[in-house]
Amino acid sequence: MIDFVSFAHTGIRGLRAYDPGHDLVALRRAAPQPLLELGSNENPHGASPLAVRAAIAALESAHVYPDPLGGDLKRALADRLGVDTAGILLGNGSHELLMQFAQVFAGPGDEVVASQYGFAVYALAAQAAGTTLRLAPALPRDHAMPRGHDLAALGAAITPRTRLAYIANPNNPTGTWYSAADFEAFLAAVPAQMLVVVDEAYAEFVDAPDYASALPLLAKHPNLVVTRTFSKAHALAGLRVGYALAHPDCIAVMERVRESFNVNAPGLAAAQASLDDAAHLAASLAANRAQRQALADALRGRGLAVSPSQTNFLLVEFGDDTARIEAALLARGVILRPMGGYGLGDCLRITVGTAVDNARLLAALDEAMA
Numbered sequence: 001m002i003d004f005v006s007f008a009h010t011g012i013r014g015l016r017a018y019d020p021g022h023d024l025v026a027l028r029r030a031a032p033q034p035l036l037e038l039g040s041n042e043n044p045h046g047a048s049p050l051a052v053r054a055a056i057a058a059l060e061s062a063h064v065y066p067d068p069l070g071g072d073l074k075r076a077l078a079d080r081l082g083v084d085t086a087g088i089l090l091g092n093g094s095h096e097l098l099m100q101f102a103q104v105f106a107g108p109g110d111e112v113v114a115s116q117y118g119f120a121v122y123a124l125a126a127q128a129a130g131t132t133l134r135l136a137p138a139l140p141r142d143h144a145m146p147r148g149h150d151l152a153a154l155g156a157a158i159t160p161r162t163r164l165a166y167i168a169n170p171n172n173p174t175g176t177w178y179s180a181a182d183f184e185a186f187l188a189a190v191p192a193q194m195l196v197v198v199d200e201a202y203a204e205f206v207d208a209p210d211y212a213s214a215l216p217l218l219a220k221h222p223n224l225v226v227t228r229t230f231s232k233a234h235a236l237a238g239l240r241v242g243y244a245l246a247h248p249d250c251i252a253v254m255e256r257v258r259e260s261f262n263v264n265a266p267g268l269a270a271a272q273a274s275l276d277d278a279a280h281l282a283a284s285l286a287a288n289r290a291q292r293q294a295l296a297d298a299l300r301g302r303g304l305a306v307s308p309s310q311t312n313f314l315l316v317e318f319g320d321d322t323a324r325i326e327a328a329l330l331a332r333g334v335i336l337r338p339m340g341g342y343g344l345g346d347c348l349r350i351t352v353g354t355a356v357d358n359a360r361l362l363a364a365l366d367e368a369m370a
Contacts, residue, residue: 010108011130019120021337031333036360038351039337041172041202041313043235045287045354047270048280051236054273055266066265073263073272077243080275081215086248089255092262094201094229094242095121098166100257101197101225101244102129106163113157113165115149117174117342119199122166131163138174146307147315147344148176151186158190165190168199169214170206173342173349175309180212187214187221195250197225202311204233204281205288211310215245222247230267232312233285234274239267288312292352298362299350302369313351315344321369322346328368334361 005013021039028035070090078085091097102125106112112126116138126133136153139145149171158165170177183198190196198214214226225246231237241263244254274281296306296314305317318325326338326348337349353361 009130011127014127016124019341022335024335027330027335033333036334036353036357036364038353038357038361039335039349040237041232041311041349041351042237043232043284043288043312044351044357045235045284047235048274048277050277050280051234051270051274054269055239058265058269061265064265065261066263066268068261070263070268073241073268076272076275081245083215083218083245084248087218087245087251089244089246089251089258090263090268091242091244092259093231093240094199094227094244096262097227097242097244097254098122098197098199099125099128100254101195102126102131102164104254104257105195106131109161110163111159111161113154113162115154115167115171117147117171117344118149118166119168119172120341125166132161134159134162139176144308145176145178147174149178151178151182155186155189158194162191162194164195164197166197166199168201169211170202170310172199172201172311173313173337173339173344174315175307175311175313177206177208177211177310179210181210183212183214184217187217187224190223192223195223195225196221197227199227201227201229201232203228204285205312206310207289208310218245218247222250225250230271230274233281234271235284236267236270236274239264239270241267241271287354288352291355291358294355295350295352295358295361298358302365313349315339315347315349317347319346322348325365325368329361329364332364332367334364 074085074088077088098121102112106129108130110131111134112131113134114122116135123133134157136157138147139150203213218224225244227244229242299306299316307315326336339347339349
């Protein structure tokens with residue numbers, strides 16, 4: 001037998017594949033009733049009808065390769081975000097791009113910095129690149145932003161070997177965020193010869209007055225990268241379209257490793273059309289805000305600790321009953337995301353659903369807690 005693990009380089013040998021939480025396809029096949037899937041932070045309000053029609057129309061040319069440059073989508077993004085198309089990189093979701101930044105800019109002997117309780121892909125990216133991951137401790141539980149990014153701790157974790165820092169704002173899985181002023185101070189103190197990758201996958205959901213996107217800082221800081229996705233607010237998770245915004249010279253280097261035709265034609269078409277449907281996006285975001293607050297209030301009314309959130313999900317503490325509660329909900333066809341892999345074994349992450357979804361969740365939760 002061939003020992004294929006030994007063939008892989010050191011970082012890959014100890015790597016574990018990304019954990020989606022549950023085998024949802026298998027659960028759907030076995031379920032006696034439709035599942036209530038609130039574990040993947042999908043948008044229950046669905047994609048724009050314009051985006052759906054554009055994706056279907058693109059399938060008529062399924063025998064033709066998609067635009068390898070994604071030119072139309074890049075121009076649409078540049079127009080709305082006020083950036084140059086040369087500063088945009090498209091990806092098969094932002095996951096692909098987050099992995100590639102470590103692959104390109106870090107390696108053996110280097111370090112990558114991220115926060116405790118940050119998105120799981122940051123650790124995967126660092127390990128796959130063969131670099132060392134340094135985790136900065138998150139804010140304590142009694143803080144106003146429990147388990148959120150401690151930017152001072154992140155700054156203290158940077159060493160001369162640090163090549164890249166991953167920061168999410170708002171953060172998955174905690175839902176927390178940091179202020180624009182705090183980030184500007186952090187960025188000003190970061191060495192110019194390292195990249196700061198700000199993951200803004202949930203940025204569209206934010207309405208907190210102290211939050212600001214890092215996008216306006218791109219022109220001032222050539223070492224800043226911002227990644228976003230069409231999977232969440234635009235509800236195109238099944239089509240896998242993400243993008244990164246950075247200095248054109250940085251993007252030019254990244255293009256060297258971008259897989260050819262990495263964004264499919266229906267995805268390109270749907271993403272561009274979704275940008276044109278501002279009304280659908282606004283209605284979806286408004287519904288999420290209302291249901292996020294209502295669900296948080298209902299959970300707190302049941303004596304549960306709920307972290308503040310500016311996303312489309314809530315991180316909820318169930319304490320010693322977490323595993324039992326999750327199993328009881330699963331038996332009732334309600335799927336939440338277990339957080340043990342993040343070091344948060346006493347918590348479950350709950351996607352904010354529609355009013356009907358949330359009512360079913362709460363009814364099942366009452367039975368489980370009883």
